[in-house]
Amino acid sequence: MGKVLSFGELLLRICPDEGGQWLQENKLPFYVGGAEANVATALALWGVPSAYLTALPDNFVAEQLVGYLNGKQVQTDSIVYLGNRVGLYYLPKGKDLKNAGVIYDRAGSAYAELKPGLIDWDTVFQGVDWFHFSAICPAINQSVADVCEEALKVAAQKHITISLDLNYRAKLWQYGKDPVEIMPALAQYCDLIMGNIWAANKMLGISLDEELIANLSKEALQEHAEATSKAILEKFPKCRTVANTFRFDYQQGIRYFTTLFEAGTLYTSHEYQVEQILDKVGSGDCFMAGLIYGFYHQLPPSETLEFATAAAFKKLFIPSDATTSTVAEIQETISAYAN
Numbered sequence: 441m442g443k444v445l446s447f448g449e450l451l452l453r454i455c456p457d458e459g460g461q462w463l464q465e466n467k468l469p470f471y472v473g474g475a476e477a478n479v480a481t482a483l484a485l486w487g488v489p490s491a492y493l494t495a496l497p498d499n500f501v502a503e504q505l506v507g508y509l510n511g512k513q514v515q516t517d518s519i520v521y522l523g524n525r526v527g528l529y530y531l532p533k534g535k536d537l538k539n540a541g542v543i544y545d546r547a548g549s550a551y552a553e554l555k556p557g558l559i560d561w562d563t564v565f566q567g568v569d570w571f572h573f574s575a576i577c578p579a580i581n582q583s584v585a586d587v588c589e590e591a592l593k594v595a596a597q598k599h600i601t602i603s604l605d606l607n608y609r610a611k612l613w614q615y616g617k618d619p620v621e622i623m624p625a626l627a628q629y630c631d632l633i634m635g636n637i638w639a640a641n642k643m644l645g646i647s648l649d650e651e652l653i654a655n656l657s658k659e660a661l662q663e664h665a666e667a668t669s670k671a672i673l674e675k676f677p678k679c680r681t682v683a684n685t686f687r688f689d690y691q692q693g694i695r696y697f698t699t700l701f702e703a704g705t706l707y708t709s710h711e712y713q714v715e716q717i718l719d720k721v722g723s724g725d726c727f728m729a730g731l732i733y734g735f736y737h738q739l740p741p742s743e744t745l746e747f748a749t750a751a752a753f754k755k756l757f758i759p760s761d762a763t764t765s766t767v768a769e770i771q772e773t774i775s776a777y778a779n
Contacts, residue, residue: 442569443489443515444732447591448476448577449551450494450505453721453761454530471721472508473761474527475574475607478722481762482729482751484513488736491515493564495550497524502550518564523550531721544611552580554587561594570732571595574605575635575643578622579612585622592629596678601735605728606635606643619643627676632735634683634728637661637668646671661686662699662708669701681735683745685727685752696753698727700745707742709749710777717756726763727752730770750774 451474456462462469477492484490492514496502498521505526506516527549531542546552565571571591578585595602604627613619623643627633633640641648646668653660669682681702688695693715700707730751734744750773754765765773 441736442567443491444480444483444570444572444736445491445493445518445564445568446476446480446483446572447493447588448474448574449527449546449549449580450474450477450492450496451527451529451546454528456530456532458532471761472505473529473722475576475605475722475725476572477509477514478725478762479572479605479729479732480514481509481512482726483732483736485763485765486729486733486767488733489515491518491568493518493520493559495520495522495554496526497521497550501526518559520554520559521550522558523548523553525549527551542611544609546580546612552584555583556586556590559587559591561591565595565598565600568595568598568600570601570603570736572603572605572728572732574607574728575619575623575639576605576607576609576612578626579609579619581615582617585617585626588626592626596629601632602630603632603634603728603732604630605724606633606639607724608635608639608642620645624675627672628678630676630679632681632683632731633672633676633679634685634724634731636684636686637664640668640672640684644672644675646675656688658697658708658711662706665699666701666706669699669706673701681741683727683731683748685724687723694756696749696756698745698749698752700731700741702741705741707745709745710774712749712753712777714753714756720756722758722761722763723752723755725761726755726765729763733767746774747771750777 453471455469480492527546640646665684697711698709730748
């Protein structure tokens with residue numbers, strides 16, 4: 441197979457502590473992030489030919505960021521240089537991106553200035569067999585949403601496999617459109633759609649039976665995951681695989697499992713439970729990368745799901761946006777929790 445191309449905005453995550461100690465110490469921790477960049481670096485770490493396309497300003501900061509990606513064996517030849525700034529977001533350590541405290545500083549970034557016609561997709565897609573993007577991209581503005589559709593049309597014409605992560609960020613959808621007005625037109629091009637039953641409802645208009653899942657039992661969630669997956673496949677005939685993640689925070693810790701629906705069969709992963717974690721950011725990206733890894737290597741669906749789930753679980757203990765877990769370490773986790 442050829443390379444996997446991930447498309448999205450490269451971000452810097454700024455991590456002030458909640459107590460304000462950073463002001464006294466003059467230290468502000470940060471991480472290189474962005475959902476699609478996290479996927480790209482994970483795949484490169486796991487030996488999958490990985491490329492990344494974003495837009496950055498033509499300055500020394502961007503040059504260093506590109507050098508950082510290249511150092512992780514991510515190809516960056518197609519990056520577009522325009523505009524004046526790199527997107528930022530602020531999130532205290534340990535918090536989730538769905539947390540109300542997240543602050544985005546992305547308006548006017550280079551990526552936000554992308555417009556249809558700027559990218560030569562025929563050239564970009566040379567040697568590419570898989571194209572990945574997320575719902576964060578079209579959440580930026582209508583112009584970027586149009587760029588996504590432009591890319592998807594060309595990718596579909598070239599029979600490139602397309603994956604979509606339905607990550608919902610309420611604070612980003614601020615240009616007068618609800619996700620359900622934008623996302624279905626993009627999802628119709630996708631072969632693999634990953635998210636959860638709530639995101640599928642919010643972004644694709646798939647029915648949500650809140651009474652069924654009121655107690656959040658695993659059996660009820662599995663039943664709903666199968667129903668949601670079948671509804672997605674019916675609504676978007678090109679899609680052949682749907683994956684759902686379920687992560688719940690309790691006082692006693694984290695509960696995490698996933699499902700994969702393909703060829704009429706629902707697969708459910710091992711359920712992980714743990715009392716404490718380090719960093720929630722990037723776990724879903726790691727799961728997405730794990731799915732791509734499994735399908736890239738033509739692993740059976742159950743093996744693909746277990747690899748992706750274990751990779752995502754291990755990411756919860758890594759204090760950064762992207763994973764540093766190797767394939768061997770992920771496989772050790774699968775073995776350790778199998779019994």
